[in-house]
Amino acid sequence: xxxxxxxxxxxxxxxxxxxxxxxxxxxxxGVTTRIDTAIGMGMATTFVITVSSMADWxxxxxxxxxYNLWYLRTVTFILVIAAAVQFTxxxxxxxxxxxxxxxxxxxxxxxxxxxxxxxxxxxxEGRMSFIDATLFGFASSIGYSxxxxxxxxxxxxxxxADIPRLFAGPPIGFIVASLLALAFMGFSGMxx
Amino acid sequence: MVDNSANSTTDFSAPALVEGFAHVVAIENTMVWLExxxxxxxxxxxxxxxxxxxxxxxxANRLEARRFRIENPANLVVGERVVVGIRENALINASxxxxxxxxxxxxxxxxxxxxAFGSDLATMAAMVAGLIFGLALSRANASRLSxxxxxxxxxxxxxxxxxxxxxx
Numbered sequence: 573x574x575x576x577x578x579x580x581x582x583x584x585x586x587x588x589x590x591x592x593x594x595x596x597x598x599x600x601x602g603v604t605t606r607i608d609t610a611i612g613m614g615m616a617t618t619f620v621i622t623v624s625s626m627a628d629w630x631x632x633x634x635x636x637x638x639y640n641l642w643y644l645r646t647v648t649f650i651l652v653i654a655a656a657v658q659f660t661x662x663x664x665x666x667x668x669x670x671x672x673x674x675x676x677x678x679x680x681x682x683x684x685x686x687x688x689x690x691x692x693x694x695x696x697e698g699r700m701s702f703i704d705a706t707l708f709g710f711a712s713s714i715g716y717s718x719x720x721x722x723x724x725x726x727x728x729x730x731x732x733a734d735i736p737r738l739f740a741g742p743p744i745g746f747i748v749a750s751l752l753a754l755a756f757m758g759f760s761g762m763x764x
Numbered sequence: 765m766v767d768n769s770a771n772s773t774t775d776f777s778a779p780a781l782v783e784g785f786a787h788v789v790a791i792e793n794t795m796v797w798l799e800x801x802x803x804x805x806x807x808x809x810x811x812x813x814x815x816x817x818x819x820x821x822x823x824a825n826r827l828e829a830r831r832f833r834i835e836n837p838a839n840l841v842v843g844e845r846v847v848v849g850i851r852e853n854a855l856i857n858a859s860x861x862x863x864x865x866x867x868x869x870x871x872x873x874x875x876x877x878x879x880a881f882g883s884d885l886a887t888m889a890a891m892v893a894g895l896i897f898g899l900a901l902s903r904a905n906a907s908r909l910s911x912x913x914x915x916x917x918x919x920x921x922x923x924x925x926x927x928x929x930x931x932x
Contacts, residue, residue, distance in 0.1 A: 622867055
């Protein structure tokens with residue numbers, strides 16, 4: 573159990589997808605103007621990254637490795653991610669059409685989110701077991717969601733603050749993001 | 765000098781409605797079909813032809829896919845522009861229902877299977893079973909929320925001519 577906790581802390585905080593690996597920055601800046609949209613995007617991304625981590629591990633272990641096809645991993649994982657997003661979209665639509673009306677808009681954005689592909693490549697390079705790979709994907713996406721919600725909260729406050737005109741909007745957003753990244757550097761060294 | 769004292773005392777804990785504009789596109793007995801107005805510039809910029817997000821479809825397709833139906837409380841007619849609202853926490857409830865429940869059951873069943881059998885194949889099968897069980901739970905919870913009207917937008921009023929959202 574300790575091994576799982578360390579894996580989760582490492583993926584979510586120490587090697588945070590956004591602030592340590594600098595992946596998924598477009599959605600980090602684009603979907604963080606409100607806390608509820610950040611939560612919606614974070615949850616959808618968590619679901620897709622976890623499901624695609626499982627699928628990517630299975631494809632890597634049972635297809636790419638036995639047939640020595642590792643050079644095809646990027647294109648294969650893109651296909652798997654697109655399929656996972658499509659599966660999620662179809663499932664949400666089938667499970668509850670009203671939910672799809674509310675949440676469907678975030679799903680196509682995840683297909684082009686580099687954080688999803690980055691996590692898939694990291695987990696196969698890490699040569700993890702199936703459960704470790706799934707937990708790594710889940711924890712990475714929890715770290716992504718955590719940073720998205722924190723940043724959305726900060727931006728909601730910034731929208732009300734008296735900011736010099738030169739820095740208003742994206743410039744102050746980037747400054748806050750850099751301070752957040754510095755704060756997350758405090759976790760470095762806790763686990764590998 | 766801008767006075768921000770009013771902002772610092774704003775009550776953020778009060779339940780609020782998120783408002784948006786929509787057009788009446790069809791009438792069906794006592795219900796009306798509404799289409800939300802485009803609120804994002806995605807797909808509308810000069811780089812849209814080369815953009816990786818163009819798989820999202822055209823603006824018209826996306827809006828058509830997001831049509832929704834509400835009761836017709838004010839004898840609305842096709843072409844009218846109205847203000848609709850949804851509870852601010854509706855998106856969070858919807859996200860929890862659609863994504864958090866299946867992920868929780870998936871992970872719990874996977875960890876239990878790994879602890880009991882220690883095999884990747886058994887863990888994989890348990891996770892898929894957990895995911896299906898979680899989706900069934902989601903469906904039940906979504907029906908409950910839907911019956912309570914928590915997921916549906918509500919008609920607020922007719923939009924005034926030239927009215928836009930208050931984005932500064």
